[in-house]
Amino acid sequence: MKTQYIMKKIVFAVAFLFVFAASNAQKDFQGMAVYESKTSTADFKKRFEGNKDITPDMQKTIEERMKKMFEKTFILNFDKQASIYKEEEKLDAPGQGNGGGMRMMSNMMGGGGTYYKDVKQKAYSVDKEFMGKEFLIKDSLKTYKWVMEAETRQIGGYTCYKATTVIPASKTDFRNYRPRADRDNAKKDDSKKDDSKATDTKATDGKEKKTSFLDEIDLPKEITITAWYTPEIPINQGPEGYWGLPGLILEVNDGKTIILCSKVVLNAKDKADIKAPTKGKVVSQKEYDDTIIKKMEEFRQMNSGPGDHGGPGRGMRFGG
Numbered sequence: 001m002k003t004q005y006i007m008k009k010i011v012f013a014v015a016f017l018f019v020f021a022a023s024n025a026q027k028d029f030q031g032m033a034v035y036e037s038k039t040s041t042a043d044f045k046k047r048f049e050g051n052k053d054i055t056p057d058m059q060k061t062i063e064e065r066m067k068k069m070f071e072k073t074f075i076l077n078f079d080k081q082a083s084i085y086k087e088e089e090k091l092d093a094p095g096q097g098n099g100g101g102m103r104m105m106s107n108m109m110g111g112g113g114t115y116y117k118d119v120k121q122k123a124y125s126v127d128k129e130f131m132g133k134e135f136l137i138k139d140s141l142k143t144y145k146w147v148m149e150a151e152t153r154q155i156g157g158y159t160c161y162k163a164t165t166v167i168p169a170s171k172t173d174f175r176n177y178r179p180r181a182d183r184d185n186a187k188k189d190d191s192k193k194d195d196s197k198a199t200d201t202k203a204t205d206g207k208e209k210k211t212s213f214l215d216e217i218d219l220p221k222e223i224t225i226t227a228w229y230t231p232e233i234p235i236n237q238g239p240e241g242y243w244g245l246p247g248l249i250l251e252v253n254d255g256k257t258i259i260l261c262s263k264v265v266l267n268a269k270d271k272a273d274i275k276a277p278t279k280g281k282v283v284s285q286k287e288y289d290d291t292i293i294k295k296m297e298e299f300r301q302m303n304s305g306p307g308d309h310g311g312p313g314r315g316m317r318f319g320g
Contacts, residue, residue, distance in 0.1 A: 030079045030271050033248065034088075034263040035239045039070040039175050040256050074259075077272035078237045078248075084274050085115040085239060116276040117141060119236055119243055127277035128288065131295060136280030137288050142167070144244045146227070153228060155250045156264060160228040163245055169223050172292040175257045177219055226253045233264070 073088040115126045125138045144165045151162040169176040227238070231247040238249030239259045250261040283291075 029267065030077070030274075031233065031235075031248075031264065031266045032268065032272065033076045033078070033239075033250075033261050033265075035074045035076060035259050036262050037072045037074060037239075037257065037259045074239060076237070076239055077274055078235060079274055080235060081120045082116065082118045082274050082276075083237045084272070085117070086113075114277045115240060116274075117237065117241070117243060118276070124241060125276045127280045130288075130292065134280035135288055135291075136277060136282045137285055138282055139285040141243060142241055144225075144242070146245060155228060155230070156261060158230040158232050158250060158264070160230045160250055161247070163227045163229060165225050165227075166222050167225060169220050170289070171219060172289045175254075176223060223254050227251065233266070 074085055075088055076083055076085045078084075113126050113128045115124065117124045119141070122141045123138070124141050125136060128135045128137060144167070146163040146165050149162040149164065153160055153162075225242075227242060227245060227249050228251040229238070229245040229247040229249045233248035234246065235248055236243050236245055238245070239252060239261075242249050242252055248261075248264075250264075252259040
């Protein structure tokens with residue numbers, strides 16, 4: 001009897017140690033992923049190609065600044081519960097300081113701030129600087145209705161599975177906007193039916209309407225997201241606000257922007273400090289978006305002028 005009692009105690013102790021070790025292993029598990037984000041600029045380049053008002057030097061400057069805004073590198077540090085996603089810091093070239101205008105555009109292109117996600121609490125927070133003010137956005141994580149598919153592909157040696165979802169396009173994410181390529185053609189067709197529309201660019205007093213860069217772009221109602229995730233890294237994290245799949249998301253594609261993982265490091269010796277940002281005025285996502293939208297409308301009014309048809313470098317400025 002005594003022997004059996006001792007054996008039970010030993011088995012219990014071993015089981016406890018196993019559970020404790022497994023718990024600590026999960027707690028200590030951590031990884032780092034590097035993502036390269038690239039947004040197509042082809043449509044926007046077409047808007048100023050052949051524009052006589054833009055010299056070759058101006059065009060080169062615009063392209064360099066667009067490249068800086070539309071191509072970024074991000075670092076995702078994660079554990080079993082939370083993650084932080086932040087743009088990699090780079091030194092600006094001489095004469096290309098990140099002024100106020102560039103910072104604002106960077107924020108609207110997915111950059112700026114530290115994006116913290118807690119998938120256990122289903123909450124996120126991100127600090128953003130906008131027009132010289134610091135905001136701390138706190139809200140619930142978006143619930144994605146992922147459609148799991150059987151298609152697979154290799155990314156960085158990991159087997160990844162495809163998943164898709166459709167989401168409303170954010171009004172404050174400039175990457176979602178599209179040039180109004182068909183708008184002018186549609187107006188020409190309408191003008192054939194109604195001569196009054198032939199002077200669409202004229203106001204009722206005979207003066208030319210003010211237009212800006214924002215007048216030349218459209219926002220789709222919805223965008224389709226394609227994600228590739230790997231169950232080989234069993235955490236439901238991903239870049240930006242993406243999450244909710246049974247494995248780390250290594251690529252996200254919305255048809256215009258591709259966020260692709262280029263490097264993964266698991267359980268490195270040096271651990272990152274995964275903590276939520278704390279600085280800034282606390283606001284909800286809606287409150288922050290309303291602030292951005294209001295400011296965009298102010299830019300539309302301030303930067304519009306007679307004869308200004310909204311080419312890049314005019315209307316909404318790309319510089320500081």
